[in-house]
Amino acid sequence: MTLFAETLNEKEIIFPEITALAVGYMVAKNRSWKVNGKRMLSLITGCAIIGVCIVRFVPFDTYIEVILAFTIAQVIFMFSGTTFAPFVSAIVLPVMMHTTSIVYPIAAFVLTLLVILFHKLFLFQGIRADEEYVPVMLNSRDDMVDTSIRILCVTVIAGVAFRTGYRFVVAPPLLVAFTEFSRPRNKTRNMPVKTVAVITVCAIIGVISRYFFAIWIGLPITISAIVATSGMLIVIHFTKMYMPPVGAITMLSMIISESVLITYPIQIFVGSSLILFLSRMIFMRRQDNKLYEKEHELHAE
Template sequence: MKQQNIENNKGKAVSLFSDTQQRKRYLCALCMILLMIGIAELLNEKEIIFPEMAALTIGMWIVDKRVWRIRRWQMLLLMTVGACAGVLIVLYSPLPLVVNVALAFLFAAVCLLFARASLFPLISACVLPVLLNTESWVYPLSVFIMTFIIIAVQRWMEACGVRKTVIYEPVERQWQADVVRWICLLVSVLAVACLAVYTANFYFIIPPLIVTYVEFVNSKAGFRNRPVLTVLLLVTGALMGTVFQLLGYYYLGLPETVVALLIFMVLFTLFEWLGKFFAPVGALALIPMLLPAEALPWLPLQVLIGASLFIAMGMVFFQQCYKWSRAQLVYCLIPHYLLGRLNRKN
């Protein structure tokens, strides 16, 4: 059975973009991302660029299954309210940056708990304006409009048979355990935030890394069993965005829309080759467009350190990996692509 699965995966890797419906979903996602970047570039408004929209298009359009448990109207409401909360914290909170990050994270956690939802990109909507010191109301307006477009296009895809219909199922709540888990998450995020701020390595806590950490702890998806691959994908997304932004935008003078097109053509090819999708990687690939040029060379290294810290905390404190068998540790720590090659050789 294992050998058959390996051969099937090998066949999928060879025939890239062979699924017609999948190609349509890729095209829609690419158009959405380019529309966002193009409008931001045309109006010279960086606040319009919300990197998590790339993650949402991957999760809501490209992946042909339910990624997050949430009603559509809840998604529109929570993403907009979360973006507004982040801007309000920047405008009116006199507290230090570390505390403001914790407040934004806490607001998102409370919203998700009471909404019985698992839309973890909401955390990014709250935390990103705090980290970037965004004071413009263009940001929440942009989040509202783009979230509405994502919901509308997903319904259109379902009506046309381009993707499967998403059936909403609320998250089952065990209030005591869930509240304790979120408190532990808050404390651990606060610890990494202190390390990031007081060592001036702010990109340890870039929002897609925090979203990945929360999904790693709360989700039952397969990437929980692929910690090394998860870190490698996150670093690859940051590296890809950094290289294309530095070479394409700053060195060659290409429009950022063209840079984004190149980034996501490569990223979608990578997803097809791996046969796996990981939404936070798309968000990380767009982060360099929001940062100054002098900060970009350090971004991939800081993402590597931050991702390693978060994934290690998830494995030790929440999955208790120190209780695992040696075989289970080897299975989790070696990327599955290498495991497949080793199995084929054996």
């Protein structure tokens, strides 16, 4: 991906969320989401197109466009029949990066298709066990309340982040993580310190790799991406924290402005700390108090 982006001089080919898909769909011992290949491909591609269209045709400032993109993603999430959250990043990323090129959704489609094909190859080779996909229902009254609270939280946090100039406090992969952490029975939020540490370390790995190899030594950014991805895989292997968003957070450091690199890990630390705090204090409390009318993830009709 990074090699093609450099060769063709098309930064839009770099789709950070593909690393998250690889972690969740290929690296993790168990599939991270209830989804199948067809829905994964259609959700990622469709949301990538919507994101580019927002940048092209919606005449608002970036903050409003990001909130609009996140809101659309949350509504789609409720009615997607899946627990697949990475498409949130697919729609928000082009808005935050001001991407108008059709290359972005094409790259998202092709790269997602490759992940799906490799997953099928792993199944064929017996490297991974097949898991049946059963559509889920995430549009109950309580799900709608959760969605509304998520949108409100992101609206407030993003408002402060954009006003202060630290917009990566709401980096697209963190919005994916927030969507996942705030769902019922999420186990990751039970380990907040470890979770924030792993996310932040992966951001640091990405920044150091890009700065040392691409900026200081002057090597192709592909080398930085390879080193950073390898470092990220080592971290999640030894910590046993197979969180797909950390892959996207690592790769995002390859395409952000050089002027942001020095503060990027700090912004990611602040953002991840906030979403963990909110996920525990707001969502986990009301979910654990059994305020829900019915069990989540009921089989869809």
